């Protein structure tokens with residue numbers, strides 16, 4: 001392994017679906033620049049048979065960076081199979097969701113967010129999964145979302161984490177605020193759960209005016225769906241209804257301007273746009289790096305989001321922090 005070392009990224013055993021063929025090569029780090037292949041792409045995972053399994057089970061193992069999406073897709077796909085299985089106890093389902101969350105977390109980590117902020121985000125995201133676990137109706141909604149599209153689940157989890165990162169960067173540290181933020185962001189596209197799969201797979205650039213009108217109804221449908229669940233916080237409802245609004249009044253469904261938007265919606269609207277730009281899925285086959293995404297929002301879109309939220313996002317990205325520290329020096 002010489003030249004490819006830079007493209008290796010750490011994952012954990014949890015990111016690997018047991019008993020299926022590996023979607024890419026898996027490496028173990030012997031020393032600083034010495035990696036050994038412990039699993040070949042296309043072969044069945046058999047790490048337990050390795051004589052040094054004890055060593056790898058709690059350590060980071062490595063995959064090639066371009067393979068990350070294949071690993072996380074497999075993880076989400078296997079999660080949706082588990083979610084469809086009625087016989088499995090809720091705990092098993094939630095456990096599966098939290099493993100998917102770990103995989104999404106690895107992808108978010110790759111985007112270059114500040115490490116300390118990320119650790120807390122993972123904690124919040126896990127406690128939100130517990131809230132879902134304790135609310136049967138919410139866990140069944142999550143199961144449905146899982147069975148619709150792997151992209152939707154990954155997108156929802158990513159938006160949830162990035163929303164918490166932006167919130168913390170704004171100085172909002174109250175766990176109950178962060179949990180509501182994470183829950184609202186996780187459910188922001190729940191209105192899409194009723195849409196036909198074929199429609200969701202259609203590239204948005206090919207939408208007709210009719211398609212667009214139909215698609216835009218998902219904010220409203222999301223609120224209707226959540227009204228059937230008891231004790232959904234008002235902040236969560238606001239996020240679901242307003243996540244496609246922006247601060248210059250050019251969003252939907254109501255074209256509200258910044259002052260009239262719920263503070264939580266402003267965060268999720270930005271996180272949603274950022275994740276759409278940086279995460280690859282069927283709608284976005286080509287993605288941008290975080291700094292390209294920030295530049296795109298600022299210069300191409302004319303930065304239509306709340307200014308404080310935008311600054312908070314830049315500050316929590318390590319490239320943003322690096323820039324800031326250069327200025328101070």
Ligand SMILES: [Fe+2]
Nearest residue numbers: 188189243244
């Ligand atoms: Fe949406």
Ligand SMILES: [Fe+2]
Nearest residue numbers: 155188189272
């Ligand atoms: Fe979204």
